[in-house]
Amino acid sequence: MKILHVTCSPRGHCSESLRLSKNIIGCLLNNDPTATVINRAVAGDVLSQVDEPYATSQQSSADVSQEGSIARSEALIEELESADVVVIGTPMHNFTVPAALKVWIDHIARVRRSFNVGAEGKTSLLRDRPVFIAVSSGGRFSGEHPRQPDFLTPYLKAVLGMIGLHDLTFFTVEGTAFGPEAVAQARSKTDQALHEFFLTNTGSAFGAD
Numbered sequence: 001m002k003i004l005h006v007t008c009s010p011r012g013h014c015s016e017s018l019r020l021s022k023n024i025i026g027c028l029l030n031n032d033p034t035a036t037v038i039n040r041a042v043a044g045d046v047l048s049q050v051d052e053p054y055a056t057s058q059q060s061s062a063d064v065s066q067e068g069s070i071a072r073s074e075a076l077i078e079e080l081e082s083a084d085v086v087v088i089g090t091p092m093h094n095f096t097v098p099a100a101l102k103v104w105i106d107h108i109a110r111v112r113r114s115f116n117v118g119a120e121g122k123t124s125l126l127r128d129r130p131v132f133i134a135v136s137s138g139g140r141f142s143g144e145h146p147r148q149p150d151f152l153t154p155y156l157k158a159v160l161g162m163i164g165l166h167d168l169t170f171f172t173v174e175g176t177a178f179g180p181e182a183v184a185q186a187r188s189k190t191d192q193a194l195h196e197f198f199l200t201n202t203g204s205a206f207g208a209d
């Protein structure tokens with residue numbers, strides 16, 4: 001089994017979403033110790049924004065340079081296609097994903113490659129596979145009384161669904177701005193949910209057969 005680990009926090013090794021996504025990978029490796037992990041860290045300006053030929057290719061099928069962003073997009077889509085399971089670690093930035101993760105998405109969501117547009121709208125071209133999304137946020141955005149809007153989870157469901165990834169499972173550590181005690185509580189609640197999930201979903205679901 002191949003696991004693609006995508007991370008995007010600017011906080012490096014202090015990142016809460018990195019910590020949570022590593023825990024998810026730990027559970028996957030428990031399930032299948034032979035699994036391999038491909039790390040795709042996109043924080044900062046590791047990936048530049050899509051260029052002019054890429055943008056042109058999104059609105060017409062005219063011949064454009066296949067170098068630059070299109071070549072980078074091709075490599076990132078092939079990397080995604082090669083994975084059996086995807087784990088994305090992301091903080092919430094201004095109610096949605098950080099710009100760095102959005103740039104990765106702009107590269108993997110490419111018309112006539114990972115999705116098509118036709119009379120019936122957008123149709124996906126990639127094979128579905130399990131995607132785990134580890135989210136950390138300074139405040140709370142889920143539960144009974146969320147204190148802010150959440151454009152992150154509906155956005156990821158829509159855009160990953162557009163290219164064929166529908167099997168999404170979200171785990172969150174919310175309220176990291178509320179101090180160390182609140183963070184410890186949030187971590188322990190999420191770690192428990194994670195272990196319960198992997199106790200009930202083991203074996204062939206994650207390629208361990």
Ligand SMILES: Cc1cc2nc3c(=O)[nH]c(=O)nc-3n(C[C@H](O)[C@H](O)[C@H](O)COP(=O)(O)O)c2cc1C
Nearest residue numbers: 009015016017091092093094095136137138139176
């Ligand atoms: C630019 C920026 C925007 C942020 N916007 C939000 C937000 O909209 N909602 C929220 O709850 N936290 C927000 N935060 C706080 C982060 O989500 C929080 O610190 C999170 O735990 C960081 O995760 P990380 O350690 O993986 O980077 C923001 C942080 C930054 C740097």
